[in-house]
Amino acid sequence: HGTSRINDKGHLEIGGCDVTDLAKEFGTPLYIVDEALVRQRAQEYVAAFRETGLRFQVAYASKAFCVMAMCRLAEEEGMSLDVVSDGELYTALQAGFPAERIHFHGNNKTPEEIEMALKANIGCFVVDNFVELQLLNAIAADHGKQVNILLRVTPGVEAHTHDYISTGQQDSKFGFDIGNGTAFEAVKTALGLPQLKLLGVHSHIGSQIFEVEGFRMAVEKVAAFSIEVRAKLEATFPVINLGGGFGIRYVEGDKPLPLGTYVKAITDAIIGEFTAADYPLPEIWVEPGRSIVGDAGTTLYTVGTSKDIPGVRKYVAVDGGMTDNPRPALYESKYEAVLANRAKETAEEVVSIAGKCCESGDMLIWDLNLPKVQSGDLLAVFCTGAYNYAMASNYNRIRRPAVVFVRDGQADLVVARESYDNIVGNDLIPARLRKQG
Numbered sequence: 001h002g003t004s005r006i007n008d009k010g011h012l013e014i015g016g017c018d019v020t021d022l023a024k025e026f027g028t029p030l031y032i033v034d035e036a037l038v039r040q041r042a043q044e045y046v047a048a049f050r051e052t053g054l055r056f057q058v059a060y061a062s063k064a065f066c067v068m069a070m071c072r073l074a075e076e077e078g079m080s081l082d083v084v085s086d087g088e089l090y091t092a093l094q095a096g097f098p099a100e101r102i103h104f105h106g107n108n109k110t111p112e113e114i115e116m117a118l119k120a121n122i123g124c125f126v127v128d129n130f131v132e133l134q135l136l137n138a139i140a141a142d143h144g145k146q147v148n149i150l151l152r153v154t155p156g157v158e159a160h161t162h163d164y165i166s167t168g169q170q171d172s173k174f175g176f177d178i179g180n181g182t183a184f185e186a187v188k189t190a191l192g193l194p195q196l197k198l199l200g201v202h203s204h205i206g207s208q209i210f211e212v213e214g215f216r217m218a219v220e221k222v223a224a225f226s227i228e229v230r231a232k233l234e235a236t237f238p239v240i241n242l243g244g245g246f247g248i249r250y251v252e253g254d255k256p257l258p259l260g261t262y263v264k265a266i267t268d269a270i271i272g273e274f275t276a277a278d279y280p281l282p283e284i285w286v287e288p289g290r291s292i293v294g295d296a297g298t299t300l301y302t303v304g305t306s307k308d309i310p311g312v313r314k315y316v317a318v319d320g321g322m323t324d325n326p327r328p329a330l331y332e333s334k335y336e337a338v339l340a341n342r343a344k345e346t347a348e349e350v351v352s353i354a355g356k357c358c359e360s361g362d363m364l365i366w367d368l369n370l371p372k373v374q375s376g377d378l379l380a381v382f383c384t385g386a387y388n389y390a391m392a393s394n395y396n397r398i399r400r401p402a403v404v405f406v407r408d409g410q411a412d413l414v415v416a417r418e419s420y421d422n423i424v425g426n427d428l429i430p431a432r433l434r435k436q437g
């Protein structure tokens with residue numbers, strides 16, 4: 001998919017770059033991002049919205065993969081940006097991302113984070129709870145500013161996805177519940193706070209969702225709520241944000257819809273619900289993360305050791321693992337992979353791919369068909385663009401890999417591999433523990 005193909009040498013090529021060359025130049029493990037595919041995904045969303053004639057913003061959920069070069073891509077493709085921490089906000093600002101197109105999320109924004117975002121004049125705060133409403137109003141007052149807000153609501157929709165990443169149901173740490181009247185109270189409160197300008201509501205029902213039904217239901221709930229607010233409080237919402245969560249194909253059997261289909265389902269539902277109530281059509285915002293960068297990412301590893309347990313299993317270990325991709329260990333996520341230096345050869349054995357961390361749970365792929373694997377082979381694991389680099393750690397003091405963008409035969413380093421100095425860079429040895437002499 002994307003610009004991936006197998007070249008004459010039988011090597012995997014991405015963005016016109018032979019990945020065996022990338023391994024030589026940048027080392028492994030290496031995250032490779034197919035820039036053209038990222039742009040294509042962004043354009044699919046934008047094109048689908050343009051077709052509707054509605055006003056919209058596609059905010060890239062930077063939590064999926066937030067580095068300065070990615071913020072530049074997002075801006076070039078006309079997207080807005082969703083950030084959830086001071087670190088993501090800082091990254092976006094350093095990359096020169098236009099502050100007015102930044103939306104700030106999170107269920108526990110600190111006063112320092114709010115202040116930082118206020119000073120930068122970001123476009124919108126997505127307020128999660130009553131404490132934050134008061135805090136934001138107070139800090140905005142100190143700065144003599146009025147800020148745009150959305151209220152995050154939980155519509156009571158449970159999308160079929162992993163428990164830890166579904167968020168739209170009532171029992172969730174996020175947002176104001178529509179069902180029990182909390183969201184209505186929140187609107188009342190927000191309307192009474194002078195520094196806050198209420199633009200509308202936000203709902204995010206989960207992640208890696210394949211059906212449109214959950215989004216339709218969320219729109220119904222949000223529309224009914226908006227109509228209730230108009231009737232009782234005489235306030236209308238100019239913006240409705242439906243969050244992200246659009247699924248991608250990781251392995252055979254994953255059946256995501258074309259991105260435009262999700263957009264159409266959402267916009268059709270909005271048009272239907274709001275028009276029927278004679279409600280002015282709101283601007284629609286969405287926040288895709290995974291579906292922008294997920295399938296554009298590939299992680300390249302070098303095969304090291306192996307261990308064959310006859311009649312049981314053959315383990316093949318690579319030079320990375322849960323430190324660069326914690327998703328299999330966290331969510332039992334599945335991935336596909338090929339031997340990148342022998343991509344044309346037929347499969348001869350079934351192996352399980354282990355990482356190099358000191359725990360048994362550090363497995364990347366179980367039961368993978370590969371040609372006879374040898375030490376020094378390169379393994380390419382696909383669809384690692386979202387929530388991999390973003391969730392990488394230094395467990396076992398392993399250095400985080402480099403990230404390259406590839407495009408038209410050119411590879412550009414966008415994150416350097418961590419150095420040993422990075423590893424000990426923040427360590428301090430108290431005087432009493434220092435080595436004498």
Ligand code: LLP
Nearest residue numbers: 061204207208244245246287288289290387
């Ligand atoms: N908007 C909000 C409010 C979110 O919480 C999220 C994801 C998104 C947008 C983007 O969702 P996406 O389009 O990427 O599905 N670490 C997990 C995923 C956690 C998603 C958290 N929120 C994973 O690796 O699967």
